[in-house]
Structures are given as C-alpha cells and as structure tokens.
Amino acid sequence: MTIDTVFKKPRAEIKAFQFDEEVANVFDDMVSRSVPFYHEIHGVLLDMADRCLAEQTAIYDLGCSTGTTMVLLDQHLQKKGFQRGRIYGIDNSEAMIRASEKKFNDHGLKNWDLLTEDLEQFAFREPAGLVLMNYTLQFLSPTSRDGLIKKIFDSLIPGGIFLLAEKICSADDEIQDLTTTLYYDFKKRMGYSELEISQKREALENVLIPLTPETQIKQLKAGGFDHVEMLFRWYNFAVYIGKRA
Secondary structure (H helix, E strand, C coil): CCCCCCCCCCCCCCCCCCCCHHHHHHHHHHHHHHCCCHHHHHHHHHHHHHHHCCCCCEEEEECCCCCHHHHHHHHHHHHCCCCCCCEEEEECCHHHHHHHHHHHHHCCCCCEEEEECCCCCCCCCCCEEEEEEECCHHHCCHHHHHHHHHHHHHHEEEEEEEEEEEEECCCCHHHHHHHHHHHHHHHHHCCCCHHHHHHHHHHHCCCCCCECHHHHHHHHHHCCCCEEEEEEEECCEEEEEEECC
16 A cells, blocks of 8 residues: 655645545555544445345445445455445546556456546446445535435435445534544544645645535435435544435
C-alpha cells in the first residue's frame, strides 16, 4: 500500500479535490487513515449482505474507487458458498477504475463489469439485490441527489437493500465544531500533520457537502425506501440502510 503524501508539502495554490491519478495511487492508505472505523464498516456491509442479499442478484458499488469493498464482499461470499450475481463497479474517475480492474484481476474476481460513468447519468444494467455507496453521494451536487436515490430505489428487487456511508454534519454549530475538532484529532493520531489536514480541508471545501442525519433519512424516504435507519455513527460519519419492501 502506497502511503498518502498528497498534501504533505506546502502548496502555493490549493485546487479543488479530485480523484485523479495521484489520489488513486494512495487511496487505500488515504481512506483507511481518513475514515474512522473504515474496516469495521466493511464488516457491517458484510453482515447485511449475509442477511439481506438474495443469491444470483446483481450487486452495484456506486463510486467504487479502487474496488476494495467488492473484493472483500466477493471473498466473503465465496467462503460461504454463496452464489452471487454480477458485480458492477461504477466510478467517474478513470484512474480509480484502472485501480479497481487491477485489484479485481489480482484477486481473481469473476463475473464483473467496471464502468467509467457519471452516476447522475448512469443507467442500471439489471435489477439489483444490493447497492452500495460509500462516501460518494457527499461529492454530488445536492440538487442531483434526490433523483439518484430514486433511481437506486427503482433498481432494487423487493427486499433489496441500499447501504449508504457518508460524512455528516450537525445542525447545532457548537456540536459541529466539536465533532470536527475530534475528527481532526483522529487524523493526527493516524499520522497526518496540521499542514496536511488544513490543505485537504481547503481542497474539499464546496466539493464534499455533508447533510445532517435528519435530512439524509428524509431524503431516503422521499426516494421511496420503505424502511430506513442509521446503522452506525462515529461523530461526523454514518452508515444508513434503505430497504425496499
């Protein structure tokens, strides 16, 4: 795993954050050191797949990045002798798709498609038993999120589930300031410097737009989901489930 040093040196100009080749090369380290309980959240996804995923149904990872989640899910299902359907990984970053393809081939995955597409324009190829979206919706324009959630709901078979992991915010300014400070404390414990934290924060400004949990749950219900709940929360990160009846 290549160590993330993207923001280690001072930059004369901080450009908007992009999932380009530089980020793709270090993404696995970046996400594991930037998202609290990243590995435990994968465990939550696997548990939900055990209980809710129907055999031979398609699985979609929207914003698949380097493909780690799909590799872990495939390995988990294989151990259980579960006959999964086709895996679809979708990302608008060609660098991420290339990284996913290498990882899929290295781990011997079969029955998959990787697509470089804009999620707002993406059309589901076949009905889904499971749709995953990890830390991706937050990067889309808030005005486009309602339509995408409705499209995800429509893609699911009865009993299918949507698992959404997101950064969140608080409606209370004092709580928001506190959880932000606690998050930066976490990043320092993970080895990031003050400079790295501040430069990345500036790069993400107006690029990553989190919602409050109340707004997110309301949005999922408005998209058609019959059953919605927050499964996991750590300060300003959360995982939600939306289940189609």
